[in-house]
Amino acid sequence: MSVVRPDQVADRLAIADLLCRYARGIDRCDEGVLRAVWWPEAKADYGSGEVDALAWSGDVVTALSAMRRTQHFLGNMIIEIDGTSAEAETYCRAWHEVDSADGPQEMEVGGRYLDRLERRGDEWRILHRRYVLDWSRNGPSTARWDGPLYDGLRRRGARAPHDPSMTGE
């Protein structure tokens, strides 16, 4: 069993932060935030082959923008650090609401990110990512935005630059 070492605290926090910034980049459709998680030569394989991660970042923001909304909920992180490289496994429960001919649909996907990360100077970024699919749940959307409870909860997530975290609304 590995033990968390004092000299790795800053590295672990930086890696956890980086993983959270990925989710933020995706959910806010913020290509700048998303691109900044990868090293320039980074590769990503989400299941349809290994691709250039920076090029993918642009494409995925376009694809995500066509969806109504997403939330990438990150959970468990196992991070193994060895000097300037690290391996991480991060659980993710990704919720998507998309339009279809039959009305809005919910797609929820449980999976894991298997990342190889590298520190260059003071900065950690992802060098390689493989995405593993565990389960999915699909069906007509049950999202409600109006009614007795929701009428009082008007501040809603949005894509950059309209999200309350950016507008200060």
Add this chain to the structure above:
Amino acid sequence: MSTEIDPRLARLLDKQDCIELVHRLARAIDRCDAELVRAVFHPDATDDHGSFKGTASDFVPWVMDVLAGMRRTQHVIGNVLVEIEGDVAHGEAYFIAHHCLPGSDGQGDSFMVAAGRYLDRFERRGGEWRIAHRGAVYDWSSTAPSTDMWDRAAMPGFAFGARGAADPSYRHFAALPERIAAE
């Protein structure tokens, strides 16, 4: 540890060790890896899952049997609160556990979500934190016919979660061999 470290940093390290035990146990369960389950418990640890109450060493075969009746699981851990008191710590870890269950008598699969909290007692013995007791508290659940749409056999390029060493995470972590070998 030869050099004195800031007590706040020491507390952070202790908390992180405890959180990591929770994450490792979730991984061990989802991969149906009995050895990894044992590795997070002290030899005399106990477990109370409601439907199981007993020693951790008896919990292992029990849970492996339960898991064998399911197609796949994912135990997502959220908020983890850890209070450290010397060599003992108490944790509350929120979980959302997803289970795909085979249908009986020709029925389709069902998808069961159970959410709750793990109330753990961690103990540091010989410098190493492990779980001394785990209790599971259940908060809510939802069950419905499975709506998973993936035809796994027809999607060769995709990486799907698996039980045991077939899961991609084993090869992934093996890239840092000296660390994993220590487990």
